[in-house]
Amino acid sequence: MSKEVRVGIIGSGGIARVHASAYSKIGFVKIVAVSDIVRERAESLARGFNAKAYGSYEAMLRENDLDLISVCTPPFTHRDIVMDVFKSNVNVFCEKPLALNSREAKEMVDEARKRGLYFGVDFQNRFLPQHVKAKELLNEGAIGRLIQARFRVGYDILEAVPPSAPMREWLFNREKSGGGVLMDIGSHWIDLSRMFVGSEARSVSAEISSNIEGIGVEDNAMVLILFENSVHALVDVSWTQQNEQWPVELYGDQGTVLCNLGENKIVLYTRNRRYSEDGRVRMITPPLPEIGEPHEYLIRMFVNSIVAGGKPPVSGYDGYRAQEVIDAAYRSANEKMKVML
Numbered sequence: 001m002s003k004e005v006r007v008g009i010i011g012s013g014g015i016a017r018v019h020a021s022a023y024s025k026i027g028f029v030k031i032v033a034v035s036d037i038v039r040e041r042a043e044s045l046a047r048g049f050n051a052k053a054y055g056s057y058e059a060m061l062r063e064n065d066l067d068l069i070s071v072c073t074p075p076f077t078h079r080d081i082v083m084d085v086f087k088s089n090v091n092v093f094c095e096k097p098l099a100l101n102s103r104e105a106k107e108m109v110d111e112a113r114k115r116g117l118y119f120g121v122d123f124q125n126r127f128l129p130q131h132v133k134a135k136e137l138l139n140e141g142a143i144g145r146l147i148q149a150r151f152r153v154g155y156d157i158l159e160a161v162p163p164s165a166p167m168r169e170w171l172f173n174r175e176k177s178g179g180g181v182l183m184d185i186g187s188h189w190i191d192l193s194r195m196f197v198g199s200e201a202r203s204v205s206a207e208i209s210s211n212i213e214g215i216g217v218e219d220n221a222m223v224l225i226l227f228e229n230s231v232h233a234l235v236d237v238s239w240t241q242q243n244e245q246w247p248v249e250l251y252g253d254q255g256t257v258l259c260n261l262g263e264n265k266i267v268l269y270t271r272n273r274r275y276s277e278d279g280r281v282r283m284i285t286p287p288l289p290e291i292g293e294p295h296e297y298l299i300r301m302f303v304n305s306i307v308a309g310g311k312p313p314v315s316g317y318d319g320y321r322a323q324e325v326i327d328a329a330y331r332s333a334n335e336k337m338k339v340m341l
């Protein structure tokens with residue numbers, strides 16, 4: 001690959017601006033072209049980054065020699081777009097959820113592998129400073145052996161996504177989004193559970209409910225996952241919670257880690273001798289690492305992995321495994337049974 005990394009963006013809505021801003025901060029990256037089926041959106045994004053605007057991604061692919069494409073369109077388009085980009089032998093950084101279901105996600109992962117292309121997914125929540133610190137504490141044994149974990153997130157979706165937001169065109173439509181809160185923020189939180197537990201799901205039991213009038217998808221979900229390493233985790237996601245909360249709780253046999261996005265701190269309770277001379281439970285609030293904005297951090301690491309020929313920080317395979325748990329959760333809730341993976 002030449003020294004300059006030539007980037008294209010497909011979809012020019014809300015998250016595309018975050019990707020564009022992240023790429024623009026990497027000195028050796030050039031945003032060459034952006035596209036959107038609503039051409040004015042592509043033009044508006046392109047103006048800010050001195051890029052070419054296209055009303056079709058196929059034309060963008062045909063007319064430019066690109067190294068990497070960010071796919072920032074709604075979930076129902078991900079599979080076809082990503083497969084087309086791979087067929088042009090271009091690396092992909094795709095938005096979450098990776099696809100409408102794990103079958104589609106697997107096809108995408110297989111195609112990337114077959115062609116030796118880089119395939120990343122935007123699970124940036126792994127790189128929130130408190131999550132990076134929590135994982136570091138877990139890895140160094142601060143809470144001993146992990147026994148169980150809880151990953152909760154709750155906010156008010158009608159506040160977060162007002163009627164004027166373009167996202168409303170697809171977010172509450174099952175055919176386009178693949179589902180509600182579980183696909184949307186749940187995909188992030190299921191990925192976090194996999195990342196922290198460090199194992200694959202063995203079984204999944206879930207309950208979902210729909211409470212907001214007039215939307216065609218679930219707005220609450222609780223997913224109980226038993227992992228292959230015997231850790232069990234609860235992923236509890238809500239779109240109907242007025243007091244916004246994003247807590248992650250890790251319980252080990254020697255301590256606990258608690259963090260909550262927004263509080264911007266992490267609390268460690270531990271009787272591990274490394275932290276507590278007398279072995280009695282101590283409370284510590286370790287400093288957080290300087291990560292910066294997590295999308296920017298992840299995109300920079302992903303680009304660096306392509307340039308250096310290294311392992312991507314989060315891969316399409318991670319997106320596929322998260323999707324497998326989501327599929328199992330829907331099946332469990334709909335068929336009222338525990339699903340084995």
Ligand SMILES: NC(=O)c1ccc[n+]([C@@H]2O[C@H](COP(=O)([O-])OP(=O)(O)OC[C@H]3O[C@@H](n4cnc5c(N)ncnc54)[C@H](O)[C@@H]3O)[C@@H](O)[C@H]2O)c1
Pocket residue numbers: 010011012013014015016035036037038041057072073074075077095096097122123124166167168169184
């Ligand atoms: N990682 C995160 O935290 C995060 C945050 C927000 C959104 N997202 C994800 O990003 C994706 C897009 O979300 P958004 O908020 O930007 O939505 P959005 O509705 O604001 O933007 C999507 C854009 O894609 C365009 N589009 C649709 N089909 C297209 C096609 N075939 N070719 C080109 N453009 C097309 C639409 O016209 C729209 O402008 C979703 O998968 C969403 O879940 C992720």
